[in-house]
Amino acid sequence: MSEDNNKATIIVFSGDMDKIFAALIIATGCAAAGMDTTLFFTFWGLNAIRTGEPVKAKGFLGKMMGIMNRGGINRLNPSQFNFGGVGRILFSKMMRDKKVASVEELLQTAIDLDVHLLACKMSMDVLEIAKEDLIPEVENVVGVATFVKEAANSKIQLFI
Amino acid sequence: MSEDNNKATIIVFSGDMDKIFAALIIATGCAAAGMDTTLFFTFWGLNAIRTGEPVKAKGFLGKMMGIMNRGGINRLNPSQFNFGGVGRILFSKMMRDKKVASVEELLQTAIDLDVHLLACKMSMDVLEIAKEDLIPEVENVVGVATFVKEAANSKIQLFI
């Protein structure tokens, strides 16, 4: 098989801490195996690559969403057993106890392993998230056509 | 690469408005890129291709499910920030404000781009949904064997 399709493309739709964790583990695993790996963040997944600073949305709905859904890799809640925010602390503690990397450390590892971080333009528009609201390591803001092209040439494509 | 595997096959399991939106965006993106694209609707995903008319299920449980889970592309609720149905209106407004197509328009676009709409026979049986409860654009009601055959010959396969 030729090298040019030794790729992995993962759509990160979910903003749940446990799913972001899974996405980052798989992405770093692919990169460690020598694959050219791309994480394509869309909708709630964008929260994982937001700075966590308050959003500067102008519209009323964008402001509301910015408050309810502030983002930042340290503010993600798990999909199960959240208990109004306690779950995040519980899981973080269980991961630390087991010497498993935190989601924040995993995101840094992904960046260090040259995993490409792409953000979906359309969902940023809908949720009123600007390029400045994202961490600087995000390579590009792209449309679905870019995702389709990458995914069609990838050995691994997942929707998380 | 031969033309005969220039395919994309997407399982739509979720009935959440935001995930249906993502599935339709990806499907229309694949079709626009010239791929032979199939959406395979199963379980809650079937709601996106239901007429929205009251279900004529005969069994007690089927009737109950028909009331709680009426379906229709305009009745889908988002997975996050639903607030008892207000979320649907909020997201629809945000999408309209940003001049993003609605899920209803996207479904029509997918149909116009010859995306194949298939429905899963087994989950229709379990949820007591009949062929007449689905929109006429649904090409076929099929089993898992059809999905496996399509997916194994596709460059892109996703579970949404």
Added chain:
Amino acid sequence: MSEDNNKATIIVFSGDMDKIFAALIIATGCAAAGMDTTLFFTFWGLNAIRTGEPVKAKGFLGKMMGIMNRGGINRLNPSQFNFGGVGRILFSKMMRDKKVASVEELLQTAIDLDVHLLACKMSMDVLEIAKEDLIPEVENVVGVATFVKEAANSKIQLFI
């Protein structure tokens, strides 16, 4: 196409009854079509391959998780319309009425069709689940590198 990539690899992240059902239907469909099929259970998906016996975790958090999240294929709840546990019974009844196999029977069918059951080491560590807490049919406890290798050589890869 050579026989050696006639594979399907499915990550089972979710512990929802309906998603486990979908994963098992797809896996048995792939196996029935002659594909070498692997289910890679991680996080909440591990519940589907737990014995259902009380967990013998030593740590406080592990004990708490063991109580809240006991596992066992017969204790899974659906993602929708759960109503505090009634949904499980409702769906089981609907499936029985329609003569559809239960999740428990489907798991056995998957085993009979030589579907490989693998468990994710890292999530077992985090959730304090030991090898003895899993059903004996689980072939192996593995890391992400094993998944990546399998998935990169598979025609079908899904994240459920």
